[in-house]
Amino acid sequence: MIDENTQQVVWKWSSTGLYSSSSAYSILADPGLRSHYHSWLWKMKVPPKVKIFLWILLLDRVLTQQNLLIRNWPTIPACQCCDNTTLETSYHLFVSCDYARQIWTLLQVRFSLPFLTFSADLNGFWLQNRAYIGQFWDIIWAAATWAIWKERNRRIFANKIMPPNLLMAEICASIVAWSTSA
Incomplete structure (x- = not known):
């Protein structure tokens, strides 16, 4: 925020008007910003980048098509993981997409x-x-959604496709690694 009198940038979340890591942390730790799943999400035994991804995903802020x-970004709205005609929403990509359904079925078995x-x-x-x-579902769900997201990006940015059985191996490796980590 810019102070109208001094024309200087002011950090409105501290009493001094100066940025500090503690004032930034207090914003992030504000109970008013938490959802009902907050404590479960942040206590998962998964890497921090996956926790952040899941948080953004559950807020439906992941940059799907x-x-x-x-946001008015140029894009092709179709899902790259299935028939290429369905709008890629978060729910579609991670749950109802044919590719995602194959992953969930493989995990179920x-x-x-x-x-x-x-x-x-x-x-x-x-x-x-x-x-x-x-x-245990937390780790399965985290590993699968993270892998589906990476597969989606691999298809878009690297023009490479990983079949469900190979993605399943990647998911299982993550589940084992995350389950055995301290």
């Missing part, structure tokens, strides 16, 4: 998961299955 269109609940939104998909499966 739909969110790029909303690999880990002998009960029937997965495909709710109407991403929060519900995570939380309903977490309630039914337990905390």
Whole structure:
């Protein structure tokens, strides 16, 4: 914010008007900005970049084709992971896309998961299955969504495609690594 009297930049979240890491942290740690899943999300045993990705994903702020269109960025709105005619929304890409469904089916078989609940939104998909499966679902869900996101970006930016069974190997490696880390 610019102070009208002095024409200097002022950090409005501190009493001195100066930026400090503690004032920035207090904004990020403000309970008013937390959601009901905040504590579960930040306590997951996954790398910090994955936690941040999941947080952005659950807020529906990941730069899917739909969110790029909303921001007026030039884009091709179709999903790159399936039939290329469906609008790429967060829910579509990570839950209802044919490619994502293949991944969830492979995970269900690999880990002998009960029937997965495909709710109407991403929060519900995570939380309903977490309630039914337990905390191990957190790592499965985090590894799968992270891998699907990387696959989507690989298709767009590197023009490379990884078949579901190979992506599944990548997901399983992440699950093992994250489950065994301290």
